[in-house]
Amino acid sequence: MKLITDFKSDWHELLKSVMTYKWDMDTSGLDKDIPVHYFNAQQRRIPARPRQISIADIFACPPEHQAGWNSLQQKITQGQDLSPHLSKFIDDVGKTDLMLSDWGVYHLHLGTKLKGRYTNRTGPLLFARVTGDSFYAISVYTHDDWTDAEIVEAIHRNWPESIACWALQGMQPVEKLTSEQRKALREKRYNSFVQVKDGTTYAPVGGGYMFSGHSIFAITEMDKEHDFLECLERLIPDLMPKLLPELEKRGYSDASDIRVSLVLTDLAYFAHFTEYGIATELQKRHPGPWRDVVSKNAQDLR
Template structure:
């Protein structure tokens, strides 16, 4: 008995399905080898639907004319509803990259009050926030051109150093901090840079950084790890097939050399499906 499978290809097809049927993107012209990158790019930009606690920075202040829009957005955050309408309209463009998100891990939200099509009314000032697990860390409301304002990282460091501690570079002191324009120029070139806050702490890109194509570095690393993980699952399943012979025989197996398996992924487990025989085997589970 020999396993016939392509779990990595199945994983790609699962991503295609989500991109197309759940998020509405056209991926017909995207090569399979690039699907994980555009998938993770889209996933990073679109906050997961979950209930979040809003945590305000010590300097957070909302202008009077934006209070209604902020109250509306806060209600969506705390009830776990879709935040996509408050994002940039560019979120609908599959290959568009958010350089501030890739660099500093910071999302930006419009604070309009009424929907216009699929998006909320656009506002000049934007809410910048860090989304980590079930928390919405509201950094502040900034002007529309504040994409590289170092105060953003200063506020994160001062208020929530523990959530970005993993990005600290120990034992490094930067004596020549970048100007906003220099940082924006580097981002346009998909180049990574550190940031030094006032007390001398140095941070690597909090958002994971970018590769030369502009995609997030973590997406590339995740894709490579996933490919290795799926290969291990295939090898393990192949080694266990003989022990499942009796199960397959009860379902009509009569000695075929190859058994075709497909990968199914849910939130808490990976399962191999053998469609010809109606047999399934759990490969990995969170439990």
């Protein structure tokens, strides 16, 4: 008996289907590192769910954009989709967001009218840190403020507990970087620390980025899931004695290779014996950052 499995490829196809059919991204040229592109695209989106808004002490919104800010606040608290306010580049599979990967800060447009799938673009942009339940509104900035250290300073001063895990103990940079120096480092894809006024030093709050521009988060999540899928594949040979009688009823003979594919539902990982129409549960679904993966209905596994 020869078992043919490639759970990694099966998983890649699931991720690709999310990018194509749920996020409407052009994945036609995507043939490798699919999880990296998936996690990069997923990190740049804000899942729709109600959040509590906290406003920084430096927050200021230009009067001409107050209506846009009022509308956005309502959407945030009601848990509406904020994608229309994000960059149009979230639909481009090759684009990255260096400020997000560096500092964990999103930028949102304050337009009030939809033009296609997006609100009208605004020069001033709202910078915000977003977590599962909270929306931390820092202030409204211009397109030239991507590397202004006051952004991290404001997060530290107003919500230090939200970034405490990134604070470095007993380590400080030799000198503080200027905005221009930080911009030059980002353009070359070099990660850097930020020291705020009270001396606290932070590693990249957004997790940092690779030379490709993709977030380190995307790389590590891909590696972790690949390791997990390899473990699942190794479970299958031990399950075969129990499954063999049912496979034989459905036409299996000892000389046949058996193709086993990965199938995900909302509840579990399944090994699906493709040619014989049966499946067995391998592992309950664990919470993960790619939970938006398209799941097949359990009916499909019977």
